[in-house]
Amino acid sequence: MRILVTGASGLLGLNTALEASQQHEVFGSVNKNEIKTTAFTVIQSDLTEPGALDRLIEESQPEWVINCAALANLDDCEANPALAEKLNSELPEKLANYVAKGGARLVHLSTDAVFDGEHGNYSEEDEPNPLSLYARTKLSGEKAVLAANPEAIVARVNLFGWSLSGKRSLAEWFVNNLSAGNNIKGFTDVYFCPLLVTHLANLLFKMLELELHGLYHVVSSECSNKYDFGVRLARLFGFEESLIEPASVSQSGLSAARSPKLTLKADKLIQELGAPTPGLAEGLAGFFSQYENGYPEFIKGMKV
Numbered sequence: 001m002r003i004l005v006t007g008a009s010g011l012l013g014l015n016t017a018l019e020a021s022q023q024h025e026v027f028g029s030v031n032k033n034e035i036k037t038t039a040f041t042v043i044q045s046d047l048t049e050p051g052a053l054d055r056l057i058e059e060s061q062p063e064w065v066i067n068c069a070a071l072a073n074l075d076d077c078e079a080n081p082a083l084a085e086k087l088n089s090e091l092p093e094k095l096a097n098y099v100a101k102g103g104a105r106l107v108h109l110s111t112d113a114v115f116d117g118e119h120g121n122y123s124e125e126d127e128p129n130p131l132s133l134y135a136r137t138k139l140s141g142e143k144a145v146l147a148a149n150p151e152a153i154v155a156r157v158n159l160f161g162w163s164l165s166g167k168r169s170l171a172e173w174f175v176n177n178l179s180a181g182n183n184i185k186g187f188t189d190v191y192f193c194p195l196l197v198t199h200l201a202n203l204l205f206k207m208l209e210l211e212l213h214g215l216y217h218v219v220s221s222e223c224s225n226k227y228d229f230g231v232r233l234a235r236l237f238g239f240e241e242s243l244i245e246p247a248s249v250s251q252s253g254l255s256a257a258r259s260p261k262l263t264l265k266a267d268k269l270i271q272e273l274g275a276p277t278p279g280l281a282e283g284l285a286g287f288f289s290q291y292e293n294g295y296p297e298f299i300k301g302m303k304v
């Protein structure tokens, strides 16, 4: 397969492009963060520039497109709403239109944050209620993709893993602070069901192979609050777990609205796969095993 991964310098895009490159010919688009690798072809492209998307499609001629490009930082979205709208809503719609014309298959990435987190345990049938500008633009991106191309997959995800900057995911934040002996807070009232990014990438490939289409929750079969997630990670890595103080998000001072119970049900996907999605024990074990094998340094070493 010829696969185009947009956002290939990001947490999900980079790990996805690397996983895919083990079996496929991969093109990865990056914007500000150039990367060096022989695993896939890197294309620099600011996808908000007129004509950039046409050139990218022309150059990569993809059969599968995995759209990981986004303005995915909540506070950056609040600070720059026009850019958030362009990247999270308009770009996915354009991509869905292109892909529909060319006959390729598209996975567009969305987020658990489209829900307000009031009651949790959300299925694809539940009505979203986004609280932040990030989540609102992601929700309109989802709708635009499926309206333009009903054959596309929209995957609502949450994830952790090793990133180019070494600080993109919550799990890295725990590792960086605990290894430095810093006292930190872990939220006991914010829940999520994150997948290890490499597990997520492989689920996306399976969904493409199965020719699924429409909206799917692609999350771990097991959920946790962020404090417990940190404690489990600390135990696995042999860090001092008492460095993590249990705390409430209401005391955090974070500027963009956070949703408390973002637990999603992946039952629709699990039924299609005939197997559960990986649980947290599996995800954290995979994250630790990557650490032991020098994967974080390998990833960071790709930075130009």
Ligand SMILES: NC(=O)c1ccc[n+]([C@@H]2O[C@H](COP(=O)([O-])OP(=O)(O)OC[C@H]3O[C@@H](n4cnc5c(N)ncnc54)[C@H](OP(=O)(O)O)[C@@H]3O)[C@@H](O)[C@H]2O)c1
Pocket (backbone or CB within 6 Å): 006, 007, 008, 009, 010, 011, 012, 013, 029, 030, 031, 032, 033, 034, 045, 046, 047, 048, 067, 068, 069, 070, 071, 072, 073, 087, 109, 110, 111, 112, 113, 138, 157, 158, 159, 160, 168
């Ligand atoms: N991380 C999470 O926990 C999480 C949770 C739920 C959903 N998601 C969703 O998963 C997807 C991937 O997230 P992520 O965490 O991997 O994001 P990320 O690490 O912030 O990466 C974003 C990617 O988008 C690229 N990008 C930004 N502006 C661009 C532009 N103008 N033109 C072209 N590319 C541009 C970035 O390129 P440069 O860095 O090179 O500029 C980067 O490769 C997003 O759709 C996000 O909403 C993520």
